[in-house]
Amino acid sequence: MSSHPGSHEDMSEENLPSERSDAHDGAVAVAEDPFADPGLPPHQPRRQDIDERAARRSERAVAFMFTLSMVATLGFIAAYSLIPPSKIVYIFPFGHVSALNFSLGWSLGVALFCIGAGAVHWARTLMSDVEMPQERHPIEAEPEVKQKVLADFRQGASESQFGRRKLIRNTMFGALAMVPLAGVVLLRDLGPMPGTSLRHTAWRKGMQLINVNTNLPLRPEDVGVGSLTFAQPPGLNDNSDDYDDVIAKAALMIVRLKPEDIKDKREADWGHEGIVAFSKICTHVGCPISLYEQQTHHVLCPCHQSTFDLSDGGRVIFGPAGHALPQLRISVNDKGYLEALGDFTEPVGPSFWERG
Amino acid sequence: MSTTNHATDDASAPRGKAPAGERLADWADGRLGVYSLAKANMRKIFPDHWSFMLGEICLYSFMIIIMTGVYLTLFFHPSMNEVTYSGPYVPLQGIRMSEAFNSTMNISFEVRGGLLIRQIHHWSAVVFIAGMFVHMMRVFFTGAFRKPREVNWMFGFLLFVLGMFTGFTGYSLPDDLLSGTGVRFMEGAILSVPIVGTYLSFFLFGGQFPGHDFVARFYTIHILLLPGIMAGLLVAHLILVFYHKHTQFPGPGRTEKNVVGMPLMPVYMAKAGGFFFLVFGVIAAVAAVASINPIWEFGPYRPDQVSTGAQPDWYMGMAEGLIRAMPGWEINFWGHTLQLGVFIPLVLFGVVLAVMALWPFIESWVTGDKSEHHLADRPRNAPTRTAFGAAWVAWYMVLLLGGGNDIAATHFHLSINAVTWFVRISFFVIPVLTFVATKRICMGLQRRDKDKVLHGRETGVIKRLPHGEFVEVHAPLDQGQMYTLTQHVQHQPFELGEEVDENGVRRKAGPVTKLRSKLSQGMYGEGSQIPKPTAEEHAEITSGHGHH
Structure with a gap:
């Protein structure tokens, strides 16, 4: 494909500087305007244009890259057939990597890259690099064409009697405007109406607080000062279908503070001997809060860094959250376990229009 | 027949x-x-410049995404049904997860080459959107959006925005802990929309978050709806590129009436076709060595769990920055809540993008220029536009930094609060500073161009004059260089003219016309461009005695 020495010789002669001196035809009298357009500069021949040996070298280089690509594709097939997906190897400086992914990726990469490199090298060194101008034509139509089109349109419009028969026009607009309503109505069953579902969680009076990690009910002595414990309502099974929907609202975060550290009276009342339970769902956009600073009793949402003060009613002290974390009222039941005294009194999670 | x-x-x-x-x-x-x-x-001429390859990178990465995406659909199950993992990745064995996550694990660990294709797909998406961003900036800074290309600018802009959402819906599909957190963020943002937000959220998720529907729905959006629209826009974009013929940079022999370059067949077929393989090859090699979105490290999504340092893909970083920097404003009234702390960023997200999209129309209105432009501007010759574009890029970068404020804080041992406050202030200050600085740099470069044209280029040769003075020898530019530096058209500011015409009739200029005049003064007035050298100035200097 690329081996036509004859044609190269033809091309090289054509590209010799003397042959292209007429390229200056765009030049105008320089003396009058020093900034006039001198026209396209003459073509500078490349080495390959005048030296057939250099051209042959380029040809071999291109062919070498195409051949390398073929070899790499064979390597890809070999790697696919021979290397098990589970094999992990250590390769400096990438560390422990999947041998299959590494070899498939590199062989495919080389196979593709070499085709590209060969084609580009071919274009840059052997194909003609004579720059030539091509005229542009204005995009706007000639006035005659425009007149013809407008006349045709007027004729078509009048033949349709669209402007004259207003009844047809108006009812057609009406029909076309209404028919998309069918499509809008069809969207109704995409989901249920919100109703009050965002206002309630699974928490009810008398429910014990279940430790998420151990799946056992929590007693006050399980919650130490400085630790952050996560709890969920009893009877939740993470195999159940609606587990995610329930935990997305009911997730609870329990800390024990020294009673004298609690600045907010209601917070202290709603807890048990300094143990307080707050919603784990950030009031900003609903990420689960998980970073707790023991000394200050601040919790930080790792998503957008809203910071809440758990010693002061869950108040927002920094970041984009708009209101305090809802607190769950808890107590201890007669068996000595922590229990909820009802649902949250306000919606948990991000704000919404109907929240109020 | x-x-x-x-x-x-x-x-x-x-x-x-x-x-x-x-x-x-x-x-x-x-x-x-x-x-x-x-x-x-077949012999259509294309001009040559490295920056014209940026659009090609976008086209090729889009093609790679389509090809690898089709392959991935053969193995991916867009279902949120819960299953127990029993594959070869030991740390997750026995863990409950959605089928979506499970099938992504299968693609990554059991399908031979599956991980490679997944990583090529994801890396190409990152390259695609980065490519569109840079390509858009190239078009902007060279004024290649001007008539007749405004429509194509809008097509390109839509591709950029749709690309962001296609990327978002795509990386949400595996239903892993990281992307699930992103989806939760999106749900919170939708909830903040006044009046309809709650309904939108319930209709999108088929009920309460997370529900059992969003993976299947995002799947349709990700593999059919958005790529279908994008493919249409892309074809239209390319047809218009062909129809308008490519812009070219100014130079000797290159005018508004021609296009100088090499023919499609054979040179551009080889170069552009070859470039596709280069892009594909590089992305394949990157996917061989650089892991992207390792979902097995995040684990399956649970709404009560999160990892620290949660970051979206880079192109969503700007939205993330807006939401992180915004103060938590929330208004309660008449039993309703307006969560401005989330809703304002949501609106600003559109505003930041729209500002860029609308500039071409603002510029053409201010200049009143009705002619076609095929010669790319040198950015320095349009100082106000260049300064505006630079300010926009700076704005975008401030928000990107804001999106990674936690990363910045932990890497540079800074207070997260300090970083956030820096972003809040920079959001307003940095674009203004960038605008002023860029404009001054452009003016300086214009002055240097003028100097070069009139006095020639500094040769570095120092000559000692008989009386002991040292001067540097300046060599005159050749004709082609002088043409290149002086060919651009300088707009004159739009003047309101006399309030009263020669017959004594008052011509009242409306507020819109006055605004246009003000903007025009700002963009093309005395402080915004250096008059380019004239032939007379040149003649005076080159023939005069002071020439050295």
């Missing part, structure tokens, strides 16, 4: 059969008209 064709075939038959390729082309021409199509396009 067919009889006529037969007649011509018979007439040419005695000369012997045409080669197979030609007969095939004849066949296609009789049905598709390929000869007329090829006549206009």
Whole structure:
């Protein structure tokens, strides 16, 4: 494909500087305007244009890259057939990597890259690099064409009697405007109406607080000062279908503070001997809060860094959250376990229009 | 008609059969008209410049995304049904997860080459959107959006925005802990929309978050709806590139009326076709060595769990920055809540993008320029536009930094609060500073151009004059360089003119016209461009005595 020495010789002669001196035809009298357009500069021949040996070298280089690509594709097939997906190897400086992914990726990469490199090298060194101008034509139509089109349109419009028969026009607009309503109505069953579902969680009076990690009910002595414990309502099974929907609202975060550290009276009342339970769902956009600073009793949402003060009613002290974390009222039941005294009194999670 | 064709075939038959390729082309021409199509396009001239490859990178990465994406759909199950993992990745064995997550694990660990294709797909998406961003900036800074290309600018802009959402819906599909957190963020943002937000959220998620529907729905959006629209826009974008012919940079012999370069066949077929393989090859090699979105490290999504340092893909970082920097404003009134702390960033997200999209229309309104432009501007010759673009890029970068405020804080041992406050202030200050600085740099470069044209280029040769003074020898520019530096058109500011015309009738300029005049003064007035050298100035200096 690329081996036509004859044609190269033809091309090289054509590209010799003397042959292209007429390229200056765009030049105008320089003396009058020093900034006039001198026209396209003459073509500078490349080495390959005048030296057939250099051209042959380029040809071999291109062919070498195409051949390398073929070899790499064979390597890809070999790697696919021979290397098990589970094999992990250590390769400096990438560390422990999947041998299959590494070899498939590199062989495919080389196979593709070499085709590209060969084609580009071919274009840059052997194909003609004579720059030539091509005229542009204005995009706007000639006035005659425009007149013809407008006349045709007027004729078509009048033949349709669209402007004259207003009844047809108006009812057609009406029909076309209404028919998309069918499509809008069809969207109704995409989901249920919100109703009050965002206002309630699974928490009810008398429910014990279940430790998420151990799946056992929590007693006050399980919650130490400085630790952050996560709890969920009893009877939740993470195999159940609606587990995610329930935990997305009911997730609870329990800390024990020294009673004298609690600045907010209601917070202290709603807890048990300094143990307080707050919603784990950030009031900003609903990420689960998980970073707790023991000394200050601040919790930080790792998503957008809203910071809440758990010693002061869950108040927002920094970041984009708009209101305090809802607190769950808890107590201890007669068996000595922590229990909820009802649902949250306000919606948990991000704000919404109907929240109020 | 067919009889006529037969007649011509018979007439040419005695000369012997045409080669197979030609007969095939004849066949296609009789049905598709390929000869007329090829006549206009086969030797179509394309100008050469490295920055014209940026758009090609976008096109090729889009093609790679489509090819690898089709492969991934063969193995991916867009379902949120819960299953227990029993694959070869030991740390997750026995863990409950959605089928979506499970099938992504299968692609990554059991399908041979599956991980490679997944990583090529994801890396290409990152390259695609980065490519569009840089390509858009190239078009912006060279003024290549001007008439007749405004429509194509809008097509490109839509591709950029749709690309962001296609990326978002795509990386949410595996239903892993990281992307699930992103989806939760999106749900919170939708909830903040006044009046309809709650309903939108319930309709999108099929009920309460997370529900059981969003993976299947995002899947349809990700593999069909958005890519379908994008493919249409992309074809339209390319047709217009062909139709308008490419812009070119100014230089000797290059005018508004021509396009100088090399023909499609063979040079651009080889270069552009080859470049596709280069892009694909590089991305494949990157996917071989650089892991992207390792979902097995995040684990399956649970709404009560999160990892620290949660970051979206880079192109969503700007939205993330807006939401992180915004103070938590929330208004309660008449039993309703307006969560401005989330809703304002949501609106600003659109505003930041729209500001860029609308600039071409603002500029053409201010200049009142109705002519076609095919010569790319040198950015320095349009200081106000360049400064505006630079300010926008700076704005975008401030928000990107804001999106990674936690990363910045932990890496540079800074307070997260300090970083956030820096972003809040920079959001307003940095674009203004960038605007002023860029404009001054452009003006400085214009002055240097003028100096070079009038006094020549500094040669670095120092000459000692007889009386002991040292001067540097300046060499005059050649004709081509002088043309390149002086060919640009300088707009004159739009003047309101006399309030009273010669007959004493008052001509009142409306507020819109006055605004246009003000903007025009700002963009093309005395402080915004250096008058380019004239032939007289040049003649005076080159013929005068002070020449050295």
